[in-house]
Amino acid sequence: MSPWPRALSLRLALLFALVSTLVLGAIGFYLYQSLQKEIVWRDDQALLGRLERMRALLDDSDSIEVLRQRPHLYSNMLGNQESLLLMLDERQQVLIEINPTQLHIPPLPEADHVQLIDTTGAEPARLAWIHVQRDTQPVTLIAGKVLTERNQMLAAYRLKLGIALAAGALLAFLLGWLVSQRALRPVRRLAKRAAAIDVQHLYLRLDDEQQVSELRTLSRALNLMLARLEDGFAQLSRFSEDLAHEMRTPLSNLMGQTQQTLRRSRSEEEYQSLLASNQEEYERLARMIDSMLFLARTEQPQASVNLTRVDLHALVEQLCEYFEGMAEDSGMQLANQTEGWLLADEELLRRALANLIANALRYGEANSPISITSQQLEDRLEIGVHNLGTPIAAEHLPRLFERFYRCDPARAQTGDCGGLGLSIVRSILQLHGGRVRVNSSERGTWFVLVLPTNGVTPTAEAMTDPAQPGPTTR
């Protein structure tokens, strides 16, 4: 689980606090550093000045003894507990010492010009020293400053900075939270509006006019989604209605016929014919349920296809043989003009093509040819089924693949699979990532299955497969 809180406003507030802490911290750090530098510089300047004064005093005085006897000459420039001043001879013997805190002075290396050092220890101090030649006598002058007070001051300053930083972060968090609460108000409004949309109110939309621009994109996307849902839902309700209606017809036949027959006793033939007729209706119902289940399954997102290499010509040849008798009955000829191989679920493709051919046989003009063709295009394979006959009116074409859709409701035939055949074709093609299209004119009706080949065109070896005969026309 993410350590982040789930509430967006809280997240934003935390981010505000984080950002403010970073910015305030950086500024504080910078200011502190400059201040410290400045103080160090000024202290150093004071020490250097003091050494300079001592040198001047040495130069002016006749001897060190004189200086030692007149401490007021230099003591006034000390005047507090944290300054110290020493003068040592070459044997490190103290000539003059003003050292109120009794700081231990470490041995200092020789230096011709002023040197500065920080001593550590119980009492940290800053020392400046220089070796000067007094007559023939070398003398070491040391000026120092105990840093305890300075460090205390800086520590206090740091503490204040820290407190200010924490307070700033807290303030930023609180303000950030308030601000985001306010800024997220449109989101809550959107949520409230969205919550009002349920199955009965699918027509409602989120108003995207007064929205802030970021949310406008979101509400537009949501509105589009709603439109699709409403569409799908409407189709689903219409479908349930159609389904109930479609089942009603065979059921009412069954009930009516059976009741009518049972009203009095009949001959054996009559009973037999009733039962046989019932059987036909039952089969119709069973087929419808099968088709419905098939559709429901193929439309599930997890529906899978078993792709294999399919010899299209052989597949269509098989179908032509299957429908041969029916075609000859109505004087039609089936012409298999397909060729090539494709990657598809053979069983499903066979079913799709069978539905299209059955359709062509059903609505085609007697004594006309039905041709099944294939065309390999750059990225797709198109399989067409063409028949001559009365064109399908343009207004029906877009809805032809909807379940139970019939151009002419009165045209329902017993052999018909209840208007589900073309829906099944569409579902099968969708499973393959393809689609089906139709056009119809005086020159006939074309159903075209468009199968994507994903750049996998049939190999040369497959094209020249000796087992595969060339296109034939029967």
Place this chain on the structure above:
Amino acid sequence: MRILVVEDEHKTADYLFKGLSESGYTVAVALNGLDGQHLIQEEEFDLIILDVMLPGMNGWQLLQTIRRTSQVPVLFLTARDAVEDRVKGLELGADDYLVKPFSFAELLARVRTLLRRAPARESSVFEVADLQLDLLRRRVTRQEERINLTNKEFALLHLLLSREGEVLSRTYIASQVWQMNFDSDTNVVDVAIRRLRAKVDDPYPIKLIQTVRGMGYVLEQPS
């Protein structure tokens, strides 16, 4: 041949009992899984027809207990035909399954296959009355006269002859002769049978191919 039907739907159990008895089998019926289990322990059966959804103990559980002790053929009846369900049944050791609603002819065909166990007649020459089909020479004669058949007509006649006396449903014929494994809502099989009859039956006094209304077709010598 003794068949046990385990089915909780009274009407289904009833017609299975009647239908199978009429086809010459001895049938016992159990209306729930526990009765079924009891009967299996008490008696010997040659085939068990098992419904999946049963009160007390479902078909799958019952199948598991059966398989612990016996390899009797089991035919599943189920209203659920999702692939997972079929796979589950077959994995548990069922020999075949039928999805409701099924045609009775289909059920009988499956039952016969399961009981026969051996493949259909292997012989290469089939003969019913004066009709003869020679599989190797691809010749069909009737009253010594040669009849010319197309490949599919030959395959159809071969199917009917090899299952002589059995009613074959249209779906079964379509799947065997044309590999159409789905219920195509056309009268293709009827047309094919009519064309076959025109060549094989119509010119002769004895009609061998008979229509069983509501079930399918059967080839047999009329009694």
